[in-house]
Amino acid sequence: MAFQKYRINRRVLEDLESRATPGMYFYLVITAVVLYFNGFYQRHTTFSVIFASAITVVAVFRITQFYLFRTLYQLSRRFNYYAFFASVYATALIWGTGFAYFMAHPEETASQMAMLTSHAGLTAGGAVAFFPAWPVSVLYTLLMLVPGIAVILVTGSNLLLAFLFLLYGIYLPIIAYRGNREYWDALENEHLLKQKTKEIRKLSRTDGLTGLYNRRYFEEIFARQWKTAIRGKASLSLIIGDIDHFKQINDIYGHQAGDAFLCKTARLLQTILKRETDLIARYGGEEFVVLAFNMGPKETLQLAETIREKIETMRISYQNSQLQITISLGAAYCRPGKNDQKEEFLKKADDALYRAKNEGRNRVVFHPLHREEYGHPRPKARPGDRL
Secondary structure, three states: OOOOOOOOOHHHHHHHHHHHOHHHHHHHHHHHHHHHHHHHHHHOHHHHHHHHHHHHHHHHHHHHHHHOHHHHHHHOHHHHHHHHHHHHHHHHHHHHHHHHHHHOOOOOHHHHHHHHHHHHHHHHHHHHHOOOOHHHHHHHHHHHHHHHHHHHHHHOOOHHHHHHHHHHHHHHHHHHHHHHHHHHHHHHHHHHHHHHHHHHHHHHHEOOOOOOEOHHHHHHHHHHHHHHHHHHOOOEEEEEEEEOOHHHHHHHHOHHHHHHHHHHHHHHHHHHOOOOOOEEEEOOOOEEEEEEEOOOHHHHHHHHHHHHHHHHOOEEEEOOEEEEOOEEEEEEEEOOOOOOOHHHHHHHHHHHHHHHHHOOOOOEEEEOOOHHHHOOOOOOOOOOOOO
16 A cells, blocks of 8 residues: 555544643643733633633543544544544634733733743644644644734734744744654655565465465464364364375476466465465465364365365366366364364374375375265276376
């Protein structure tokens, strides 16, 4: 999957919330400080109540949304997205308006100084927190600064301060833009690293020719399924197949023909086994192994027979010739207990395969049960299997 730069996905939205939400606690504390400092709320009671209430509502909403992010995201991704950014802009607008109110009262010198200090810090903190979404950072900065600058210019109380805040409003988006690029570059590198890790993991557990799992991964899953079967008192079925006279295919038609047979056999096995719990792997050169979870003995034998029959009817066109192969299979079934060993179970399937090849090939031998017990007649032995 290609990396989509500058796209606000779930990961980025969650990151934005985690970066910005802690600041809401500071909004609550700083609001209380600037209003109570020097008795400002007593002289401006109506404004103080409205301002404190608005900040509290938005802060509680943002904090609640942060802790319920996964639940809300599952319910409505679009609502969660728009609600977050709307609350961000509401926070900036409320605080920016409050800052403007303080600036409109030059007689409140002490309270203005407290508000100025807090305002500069909160504006910078928000601009940095929203690095991942640069337009949001810019708009947040403007909503924080523009109302106050406008009031100062209208009243003409402190034009130098208005000029300094104007420069501040230019400086912060520049810093945010640089931080935004660095953030997305880091996110892209993280994405590429994950993709490369997935590719390496896939290569380490799949066979390069057939695309099936390799023997190493089979042994890993086999060990895991064995423990799971013991805990859950479940059954395991194992089928090992070996293409008959495969060496002759390579000797007569070349390795390309042999590779074609291996690939087509792999694809055929994938069409037969469709359960998510079934595992197909290339066990060796021309050997394939199937591990099935919670499949009865009759079903195991029937599955092995289906594989044998499908492969027997399979044809490959190669150099104006129709080539045919057969396969011998050994199958085993067990419900493992604590004292059983998976190596012994694997040996039973392998011994069954050995018997199938010795008894004439193109057949299934089920260990320790015979095919006749399930009503499957043995195919007649042939003087030699067809290529």
